[in-house]
Amino acid sequence: MQEFLTLAVRLADEAAIAIRSIRAAGFAVETKIDSTPVTVADRQAEALITSGLRAAMPDIPVVAEEEVAAGRITAPSGRYWLVDPLDGTREFAAGRDEFAVCIGLIENGAPILGAVASPAFNELHFGAVGQGAWQRRGELEQKIAARRAPPEGITVFASRHYQDAPELKVCLARHKVAHLTNIGSALKFLRLAEGVADFYPRLGRTMEWDTAAPQAVLEAAGGAVLIRGGKPLRYGxxxxxxxxxxxWGLF
Structure with a gap:
């Protein structure tokens, strides 16, 4: 497991460096067939990650967002990688800092490890379920853990783009909410894993490559990601x- 995690961390870090360089140089924004944005940063980061994964572990399939969008469909297997090279492209294109690089490993339908780089913040979160989760900021690395919700109420991180959804208001009305913050990308999972927030409800479309790596980090930190009915979010x-x-945080 350590070999998988070391590889994912290295490639997420290298992709983050590439994305920062592209951001500094300037870039154009294109629109894919599904009306979502894409940039050269998405494509270059994905090429770096997928080539690195396939060179190091050629027997493990890789499913990556831009390859799927281009028609390259890889069938899931018992173990495979899920890659979102730039989660939060809308935030990146708008000049905001809420975007991430996500590399997750799936085994038998469950995320077992993940590495998530936050290029704008020079942060890297990584973890393996059953082994723990860590945050690296610059040269400082520390273990992180989800927290139990405080009695004064939960801190909620929710999607920036679904903040006015009526379903979200109904969902939050069931809980004692002390603070609500709306941001983009996988960073919401990471704030739960760090123990600074308690709940992230997602009542809107996401894809498996959006969630695999940050779900693994959160679950490695003691949290949980559940669908309606209380079952874990699964893959494939x-x-x-x-x-x-x-x-949720500590569950």
Whole structure:
């Protein structure tokens, strides 16, 4: 497991460096066939990650967002990588800092490890389920853990782009909410894993490559990601599409 995690961490870090360089130099924004944005940063980061994974571990399939968008479909197997080279492209294109590089490993339908780089913040979160989770900021590395919700109420991190959804208001009305913050990308999972937030409800479309790595980090930190009915969010679904889910801190 350490070999897998070391590889994912290295490639996430290298992709983050590439993305920072592209951001500094300037870039154009294109629109894919599904009306979502894409940039040269998405493509270059994905090429770096997928080539690195395939060179190091050629027997493990790699499923990556831009390859799927281009029609390269890799069938899931018992163990495979899920890659989102630039989660939060809308935030990146808008000049905000809420974007991430996500590399997750799936085994028998469950995320077992992940590495998530936050290029704008020079942060890297990584972990393996059953072994723990860590945060690296610059040269400082520390173990992280989800927290139990405080009695004064939960801190919620929710999607920037679904903040006005009526379903979200109904969901939050069931809980004692002390603080609510709306941000983009996988960073919401990471704030739960760090123990600074308690709940991330996602009542809107996501894809498996969006969630695999940060779910693994959160679960390695003691949290949980559940779908309606209380079952864990699983992988290898048709068209790689997730249902609504609810991410919690210490569960």
């Amino acid at each position: 679904k048709p068209h790689w599409e997730n249902p609504d889910f609810f991410a």
